[in-house]
Amino acid sequence: MVIGRHEYAVGVVWDGNLGTGTSGYREYSREVTVTARGKHTIEASADKPFRGDPARWNPEELLLAALAECHLLSYLHVAVTLGVVVTDYADDAVGRMAEDGQGGGAFTEVVLRPRVTVASADMVDAATAAHSRANALCFIANSVNFPVHHEPVIVVAGS
Secondary structure (H helix, E strand, C coil): CCCCCCCCCCEEEECCECCCCCCCCCCECCCEEEECCCCCCEEECCCHHHCCCCCCECHHHHHHHHHHHHHHHHHHHHHHHHCCCEEEEEECCEEEEEECCCCCEEEEEEEECEEEEECCHHHHHHHHHHHHHHHHHCCCHHHCCCCEEECCEEEECCC
């Protein structure tokens, strides 16, 4: 059952024509600008192994960031509904991708490693369980075809 539909729009512009366009594989840059109305511009590129600029965000990092942020926001919502007071949240997410030998590839898994601080020790069990519900609610995790694992650490504020 669909309750609501949402539409998102971004602009993606290739900034990498070095004068001869795509006249050769090494003859153009992979620089891209990503925009959305009212948002800061994202300077993006391919990953370095694919002739990209390592100083710019690449699509793989953006996908990983989307998964981590979506889980964080879903988790905070679930925490409120369970009466868990979260005072800090940080994630060191890792995504793994495999090339297929034909110029393509795919993510094989993502591991989110959130470190969540809660207000009191009696919230630890509920805070741990909340990750499963948050994963079920995350729009981005529900949209990918690879596993998104969670290795949360829950700590109590002041301990």
